[in-house]
Amino acid sequence: MKKNTFLPILFTLTSILQSCEDNTLYFEDAYVIENVNLIDPLEGIEEKQTVVIKENKIHQIYNTAEVILSSKNKIYDGTNQFLIPGLWDAHIHFAFETILGEYMPDLFLSNGITSVRDTGGPIDLVLPYKEYSLKNPTTSxxxxxxxxxxxxKHNVYDGSSPSFPLLSIQNSSVSVLQKQVQELIDKKVDFLKAYEMLSPEQFKLLAQMAQANNLKLTGHVPLSMDVITASNLGLNSMEHLRNIELSMAKDFEALFSERTFALENKNKISGSKLRSSLHQSQRMKAIANIDSIKQDQVFNTLAKNKTWQIPTLELYQTFANKKYKSEAFQSFFYMIPQKVKSKWMEQINSTSDEPDQEMIKYTQWSRDMVYQMHEKRIPxxxxxxxxxxxxxxxKSLHDELVQLNLSGLSNLETLKAATYHPAEYFGLEKNLGRIKVGFEADLVLLDKNPLESIKNTQSIRAVVKAGKFMNRAYIDSLQVN
Ligand SMILES: [Zn+2]
Structure with a gap:
């Protein structure tokens, strides 16, 4: 035992002695990003800092003026560059396009996305991505x-068409749900996702199971419920603001009883058709008739319960304005495998060029909701x-940052939504999502200041994942097929 403790002390002494000899600092088995502007999502910018990275951690941070580095160090000059924490995409699907799935980890890393939250796919398909990331933290x-x-009972993503691949599990009853959810918990999922066709009884049990196992429950508010009840029962986060409008509508009662009747599904149509028909018949009616008192009640509940929002604004923009029809949009398709590109082009060419006016209205409303909810401190x-x-x-995460920013989040708050907040959501905020000594070295080095323009998150010079420094040439090589 004694011998083991003696060795590290000896190493430490040696390195201090080396530094004292010529008054310079040398960091063994480490590298240094010198004289960079740090942007911490909570504290903002700190200019001219020198950051030491050792193994997978931020080892030391100094004022550049206060240290003299030994020339023996491995040094990257960060002068006039900006260092932000690694970004998250908090809503992705590895399983939606299985061929593309295998390319996704590299595409994320090359765009500065060092963490992702997969919000739905068959467990046998998504679990290997998680296991790979745990074993290979520097390359995933x-x-x-x-x-x-x-x-x-009538699940939406049932594998019946390319638009609805098998991403869900069908639960015909409360007891079936209990059994299937327990299996997911046993397989160590990180959170659970409720979907739209759940009955209130099923949702209630799911929320209880999530709570008992200390797992976050995210999802779409089930069509059979209102958002206040769902949030109070334990829906911790909401994707796409889905089905929030119903609870704010002046004629909530009428819409809700119409919905309850439709959900009996007497004509036995598919879950995806039933869901679409309800969205189509009720969504625009609801947003045209918002009751400000009801809206406040919803916001107050979401704020009180700290119900996280992932509004996916860029997705709505893309569909509403048919952005995928444009050459500018398609110019990024070089990043994806040819087979997927051909399939996408076929799908894109089969849709009309006309912008979707209803969707445009809904998208504008969503952006306004984001602004108002943010004012109410809903995260x-x-x-x-x-x-x-x-x-x-x-690439798309950077577009989402622009949308959040346009909705009224400041540049720093926008960065927070892609760094500190997801870390906090998973209880990792003491180790991840900031630029502090001892934190995980997941970082993005930028040429331009994202506090001046949020678009500058795209000026990526290098990405650091679990301490591994990937320069521009390296990350470019991850994008070429
Ligand atoms: Zn999704």
Whole structure:
């Protein structure tokens, strides 16, 4: 035992002695990003800092003026550059496009996305991504998984068409749900995702199971419920603001009883058709008739319960304005495999060029909701839903940041939504999502200041994942097929 403790002390002494000899600092088995501007999502910018990275951690941070580095150090000059924590995409699907799935980890890393939250896919398909990320932290983003969408008797993503691949599990009853959810918990999912066709009884049990196992429950508010009840029962986060409008509508009671009747599904149509028909018949009616008192009640509940929001604004913009029809949008398709590109082009060419006016209205309303909810201090995370909507993994997160920013989040708050907030959501905020000594070395080095323009998150010079420094040439090589 004594021998073991003696050795590290000896090493420490040697390194201090080396430094004292010529008054310079030398860091063994480490590297230094010298004279960089740090942007911490909570504290803002700190200019001219020197950051030492050792193994997978931020080892030391100094004022550049206060240290003299030995020339023996491995040094990257960060002068006039900006260092931010590694980004999260808090809403992705590895399983939506299985061929693309394998390319997604590299695409994320090359775009500065060092952590992702997979919000739905068959457990046997998404679990290997998580396991790979744990074994290979320097060559994969951190992967947090929900497993499949937990849906009701008429599940939406049932594998019946390319638009609705099998992402969910069907639960014909409360007892079936209990058994299937327990299996997911046993497989160590990181959170659970409720879907739209759940019955209130199923949702209630799911929320209880999530709570008992200390797991976050995210999802879409089930069509059979209102958002206040769902949030109070334990829906900790909401994707796409889905089904929030119903609870704010002046004629909530009428819409809700119409919905309850439709959900009996007497004509036995598929879950996806039933869901679409309800969205189509009720969504625009509801947002045209918002009751400000009801809206306040919803906001107050979400704020009180700290119900996280992942509004996926870029996804809505893309569908509403048919952005995928443009050459500018398609110019990024070089990043994806040819087979997927051909399939996407076929799908894109089969849709009309006309912007979707209803969707445009809904998108504007969503952006306004984001602004108002943010004012009420309801917390946000940046997520895209990639590759749904032909959104390129990694690249699309930067577009979502622009949307959040346009909705009224300041540049620093926007960065927070893609760094500190997702870390906090998973209880990792003491080790991840900031630039502090002892924190995980997941970082993005930028050429331009994102506090001046949020678009500058795209000026990526290098990415650091679990301490591994990847320069521009390296990350470019991750994008070429
Ligand atoms: Zn999704």
């Amino acid at each position: 983003p951190r992967v947090m998984i929900a497993g499949p969408l937990i849906d009701g 946000f995370m940046a997520g895209t839903d990639t590759p749904i909507g032909f959104l390129i993994p990694g």
